[in-house]
């Protein structure tokens with residue numbers, strides 16, 4: 551496979567080549583993971599695991615399991631993770647370290663997409679400000695007069711983790727929770743129009759949810775004297791895992807690269823250990839694929855006919871059950887400009903991208 555024919559796509563100021571990426575996940579957590587993803591010729595960008603301001607406290611209830619049948623056609627994961635234990639500042643330090651090395655030959659401007667989240671708009675504002683300060687330090691903020699700049703750092707707001715408990719539902723399901731967060735991002739974009747912003751969305755299951763998400767995003771469209779209608783959001787990453795899944799012990803593969811949390815001491819000593827491999831969590835892999843395809847297709851169809859030209863320009867990163875080249879093609883046909891994978895990456899490591907890219 552030779553590089554010159556690799557497909558590329560832009561996400562606002564980011565150049566993604568090839569149009570295959572990892573999606574934010576537990577296997578994009580630390581410096582080793584990020585180094586491998588950055589150096590891999592078959593990922594067009596690196597998406598970090600979702601970071602919080604202070605780092606997420608992981609406990610024994612957090613983990614991931616693979617379904618018993620590990621063949622790609624049925625590859626299934628269920629995870630109960632929250633967010634990365636590493637704080638945002640750690641990701642910025644790692645990206646600085648990686649940018650000090652020679653960039654990958656396949657794409658000298660290969661970007662990092664920093665996935666972040668917070669329920670608190672004030673905290674989110676601080677997080678975005680620290681990324682912007684970092685971008686400035688790294689020379690990643692071009693002059694406003696630069697005609698078509700290429701940047702190397704973007705921000706993805708994770709609005710869709712299903713594992714945060716009853717007090718923190720995924721904000722994308724509840725527009726009143728989402729709007730203050732989108733306001734923070736939109737303000738940052740207005741202050742620096744080179745900033746690439748994406749939203750990681752949950753699987754939606756009826757038309758009203760798609761309309762509400764598009765409506766909430768369109769509230770931030772504004773008129774620019776020089777360029778006409780602009781929307782701050784470059785892309786929707788669709789979809790995250792589907793919440794509230796449950797797998798019994800007999801359904802999971804015990805030797806897979808899973809992390810099954812230890813049973814608590816009371817469970818371990820009880821006469822009847824839990825029949826469940828994990829508590830309820832986010833379902834991904836092959837069982838999610840049709841729903842993710844439907845989400846990508848619905849967003850693309852609704853955006854393509856939207857009256858606002860700025861909304862029509864929002865791109866879709868298709869994620870969910872892509873485990874081979876055929877899945878990548880289906881995502882593209884459904885409307886994705888770029889395709890992301892997590893579960894197959896968890897199973898195979900970065901070799902997964904070579905395999906998925908084999909249809910090129």
Ligand SMILES: Cc1cc2nc3c(=O)[nH]c(=O)nc-3n(C[C@H](O)[C@H](O)[C@H](O)COP(=O)(O)O)c2cc1C
Pocket residue numbers: 573574575576577599600614627628629631632633634665708750789790791833834835836838869870871872890891892893894896
């Ligand atoms: C173990 C695991 C951890 C994940 N962690 C994150 C995360 O931190 N942030 C995020 O936006 N999505 C996270 N995801 C969701 C994935 O990015 C992806 O949207 C989902 O798994 C569907 O893709 P897949 O079928 O290729 O796995 C995680 C998925 C898995 C399996």
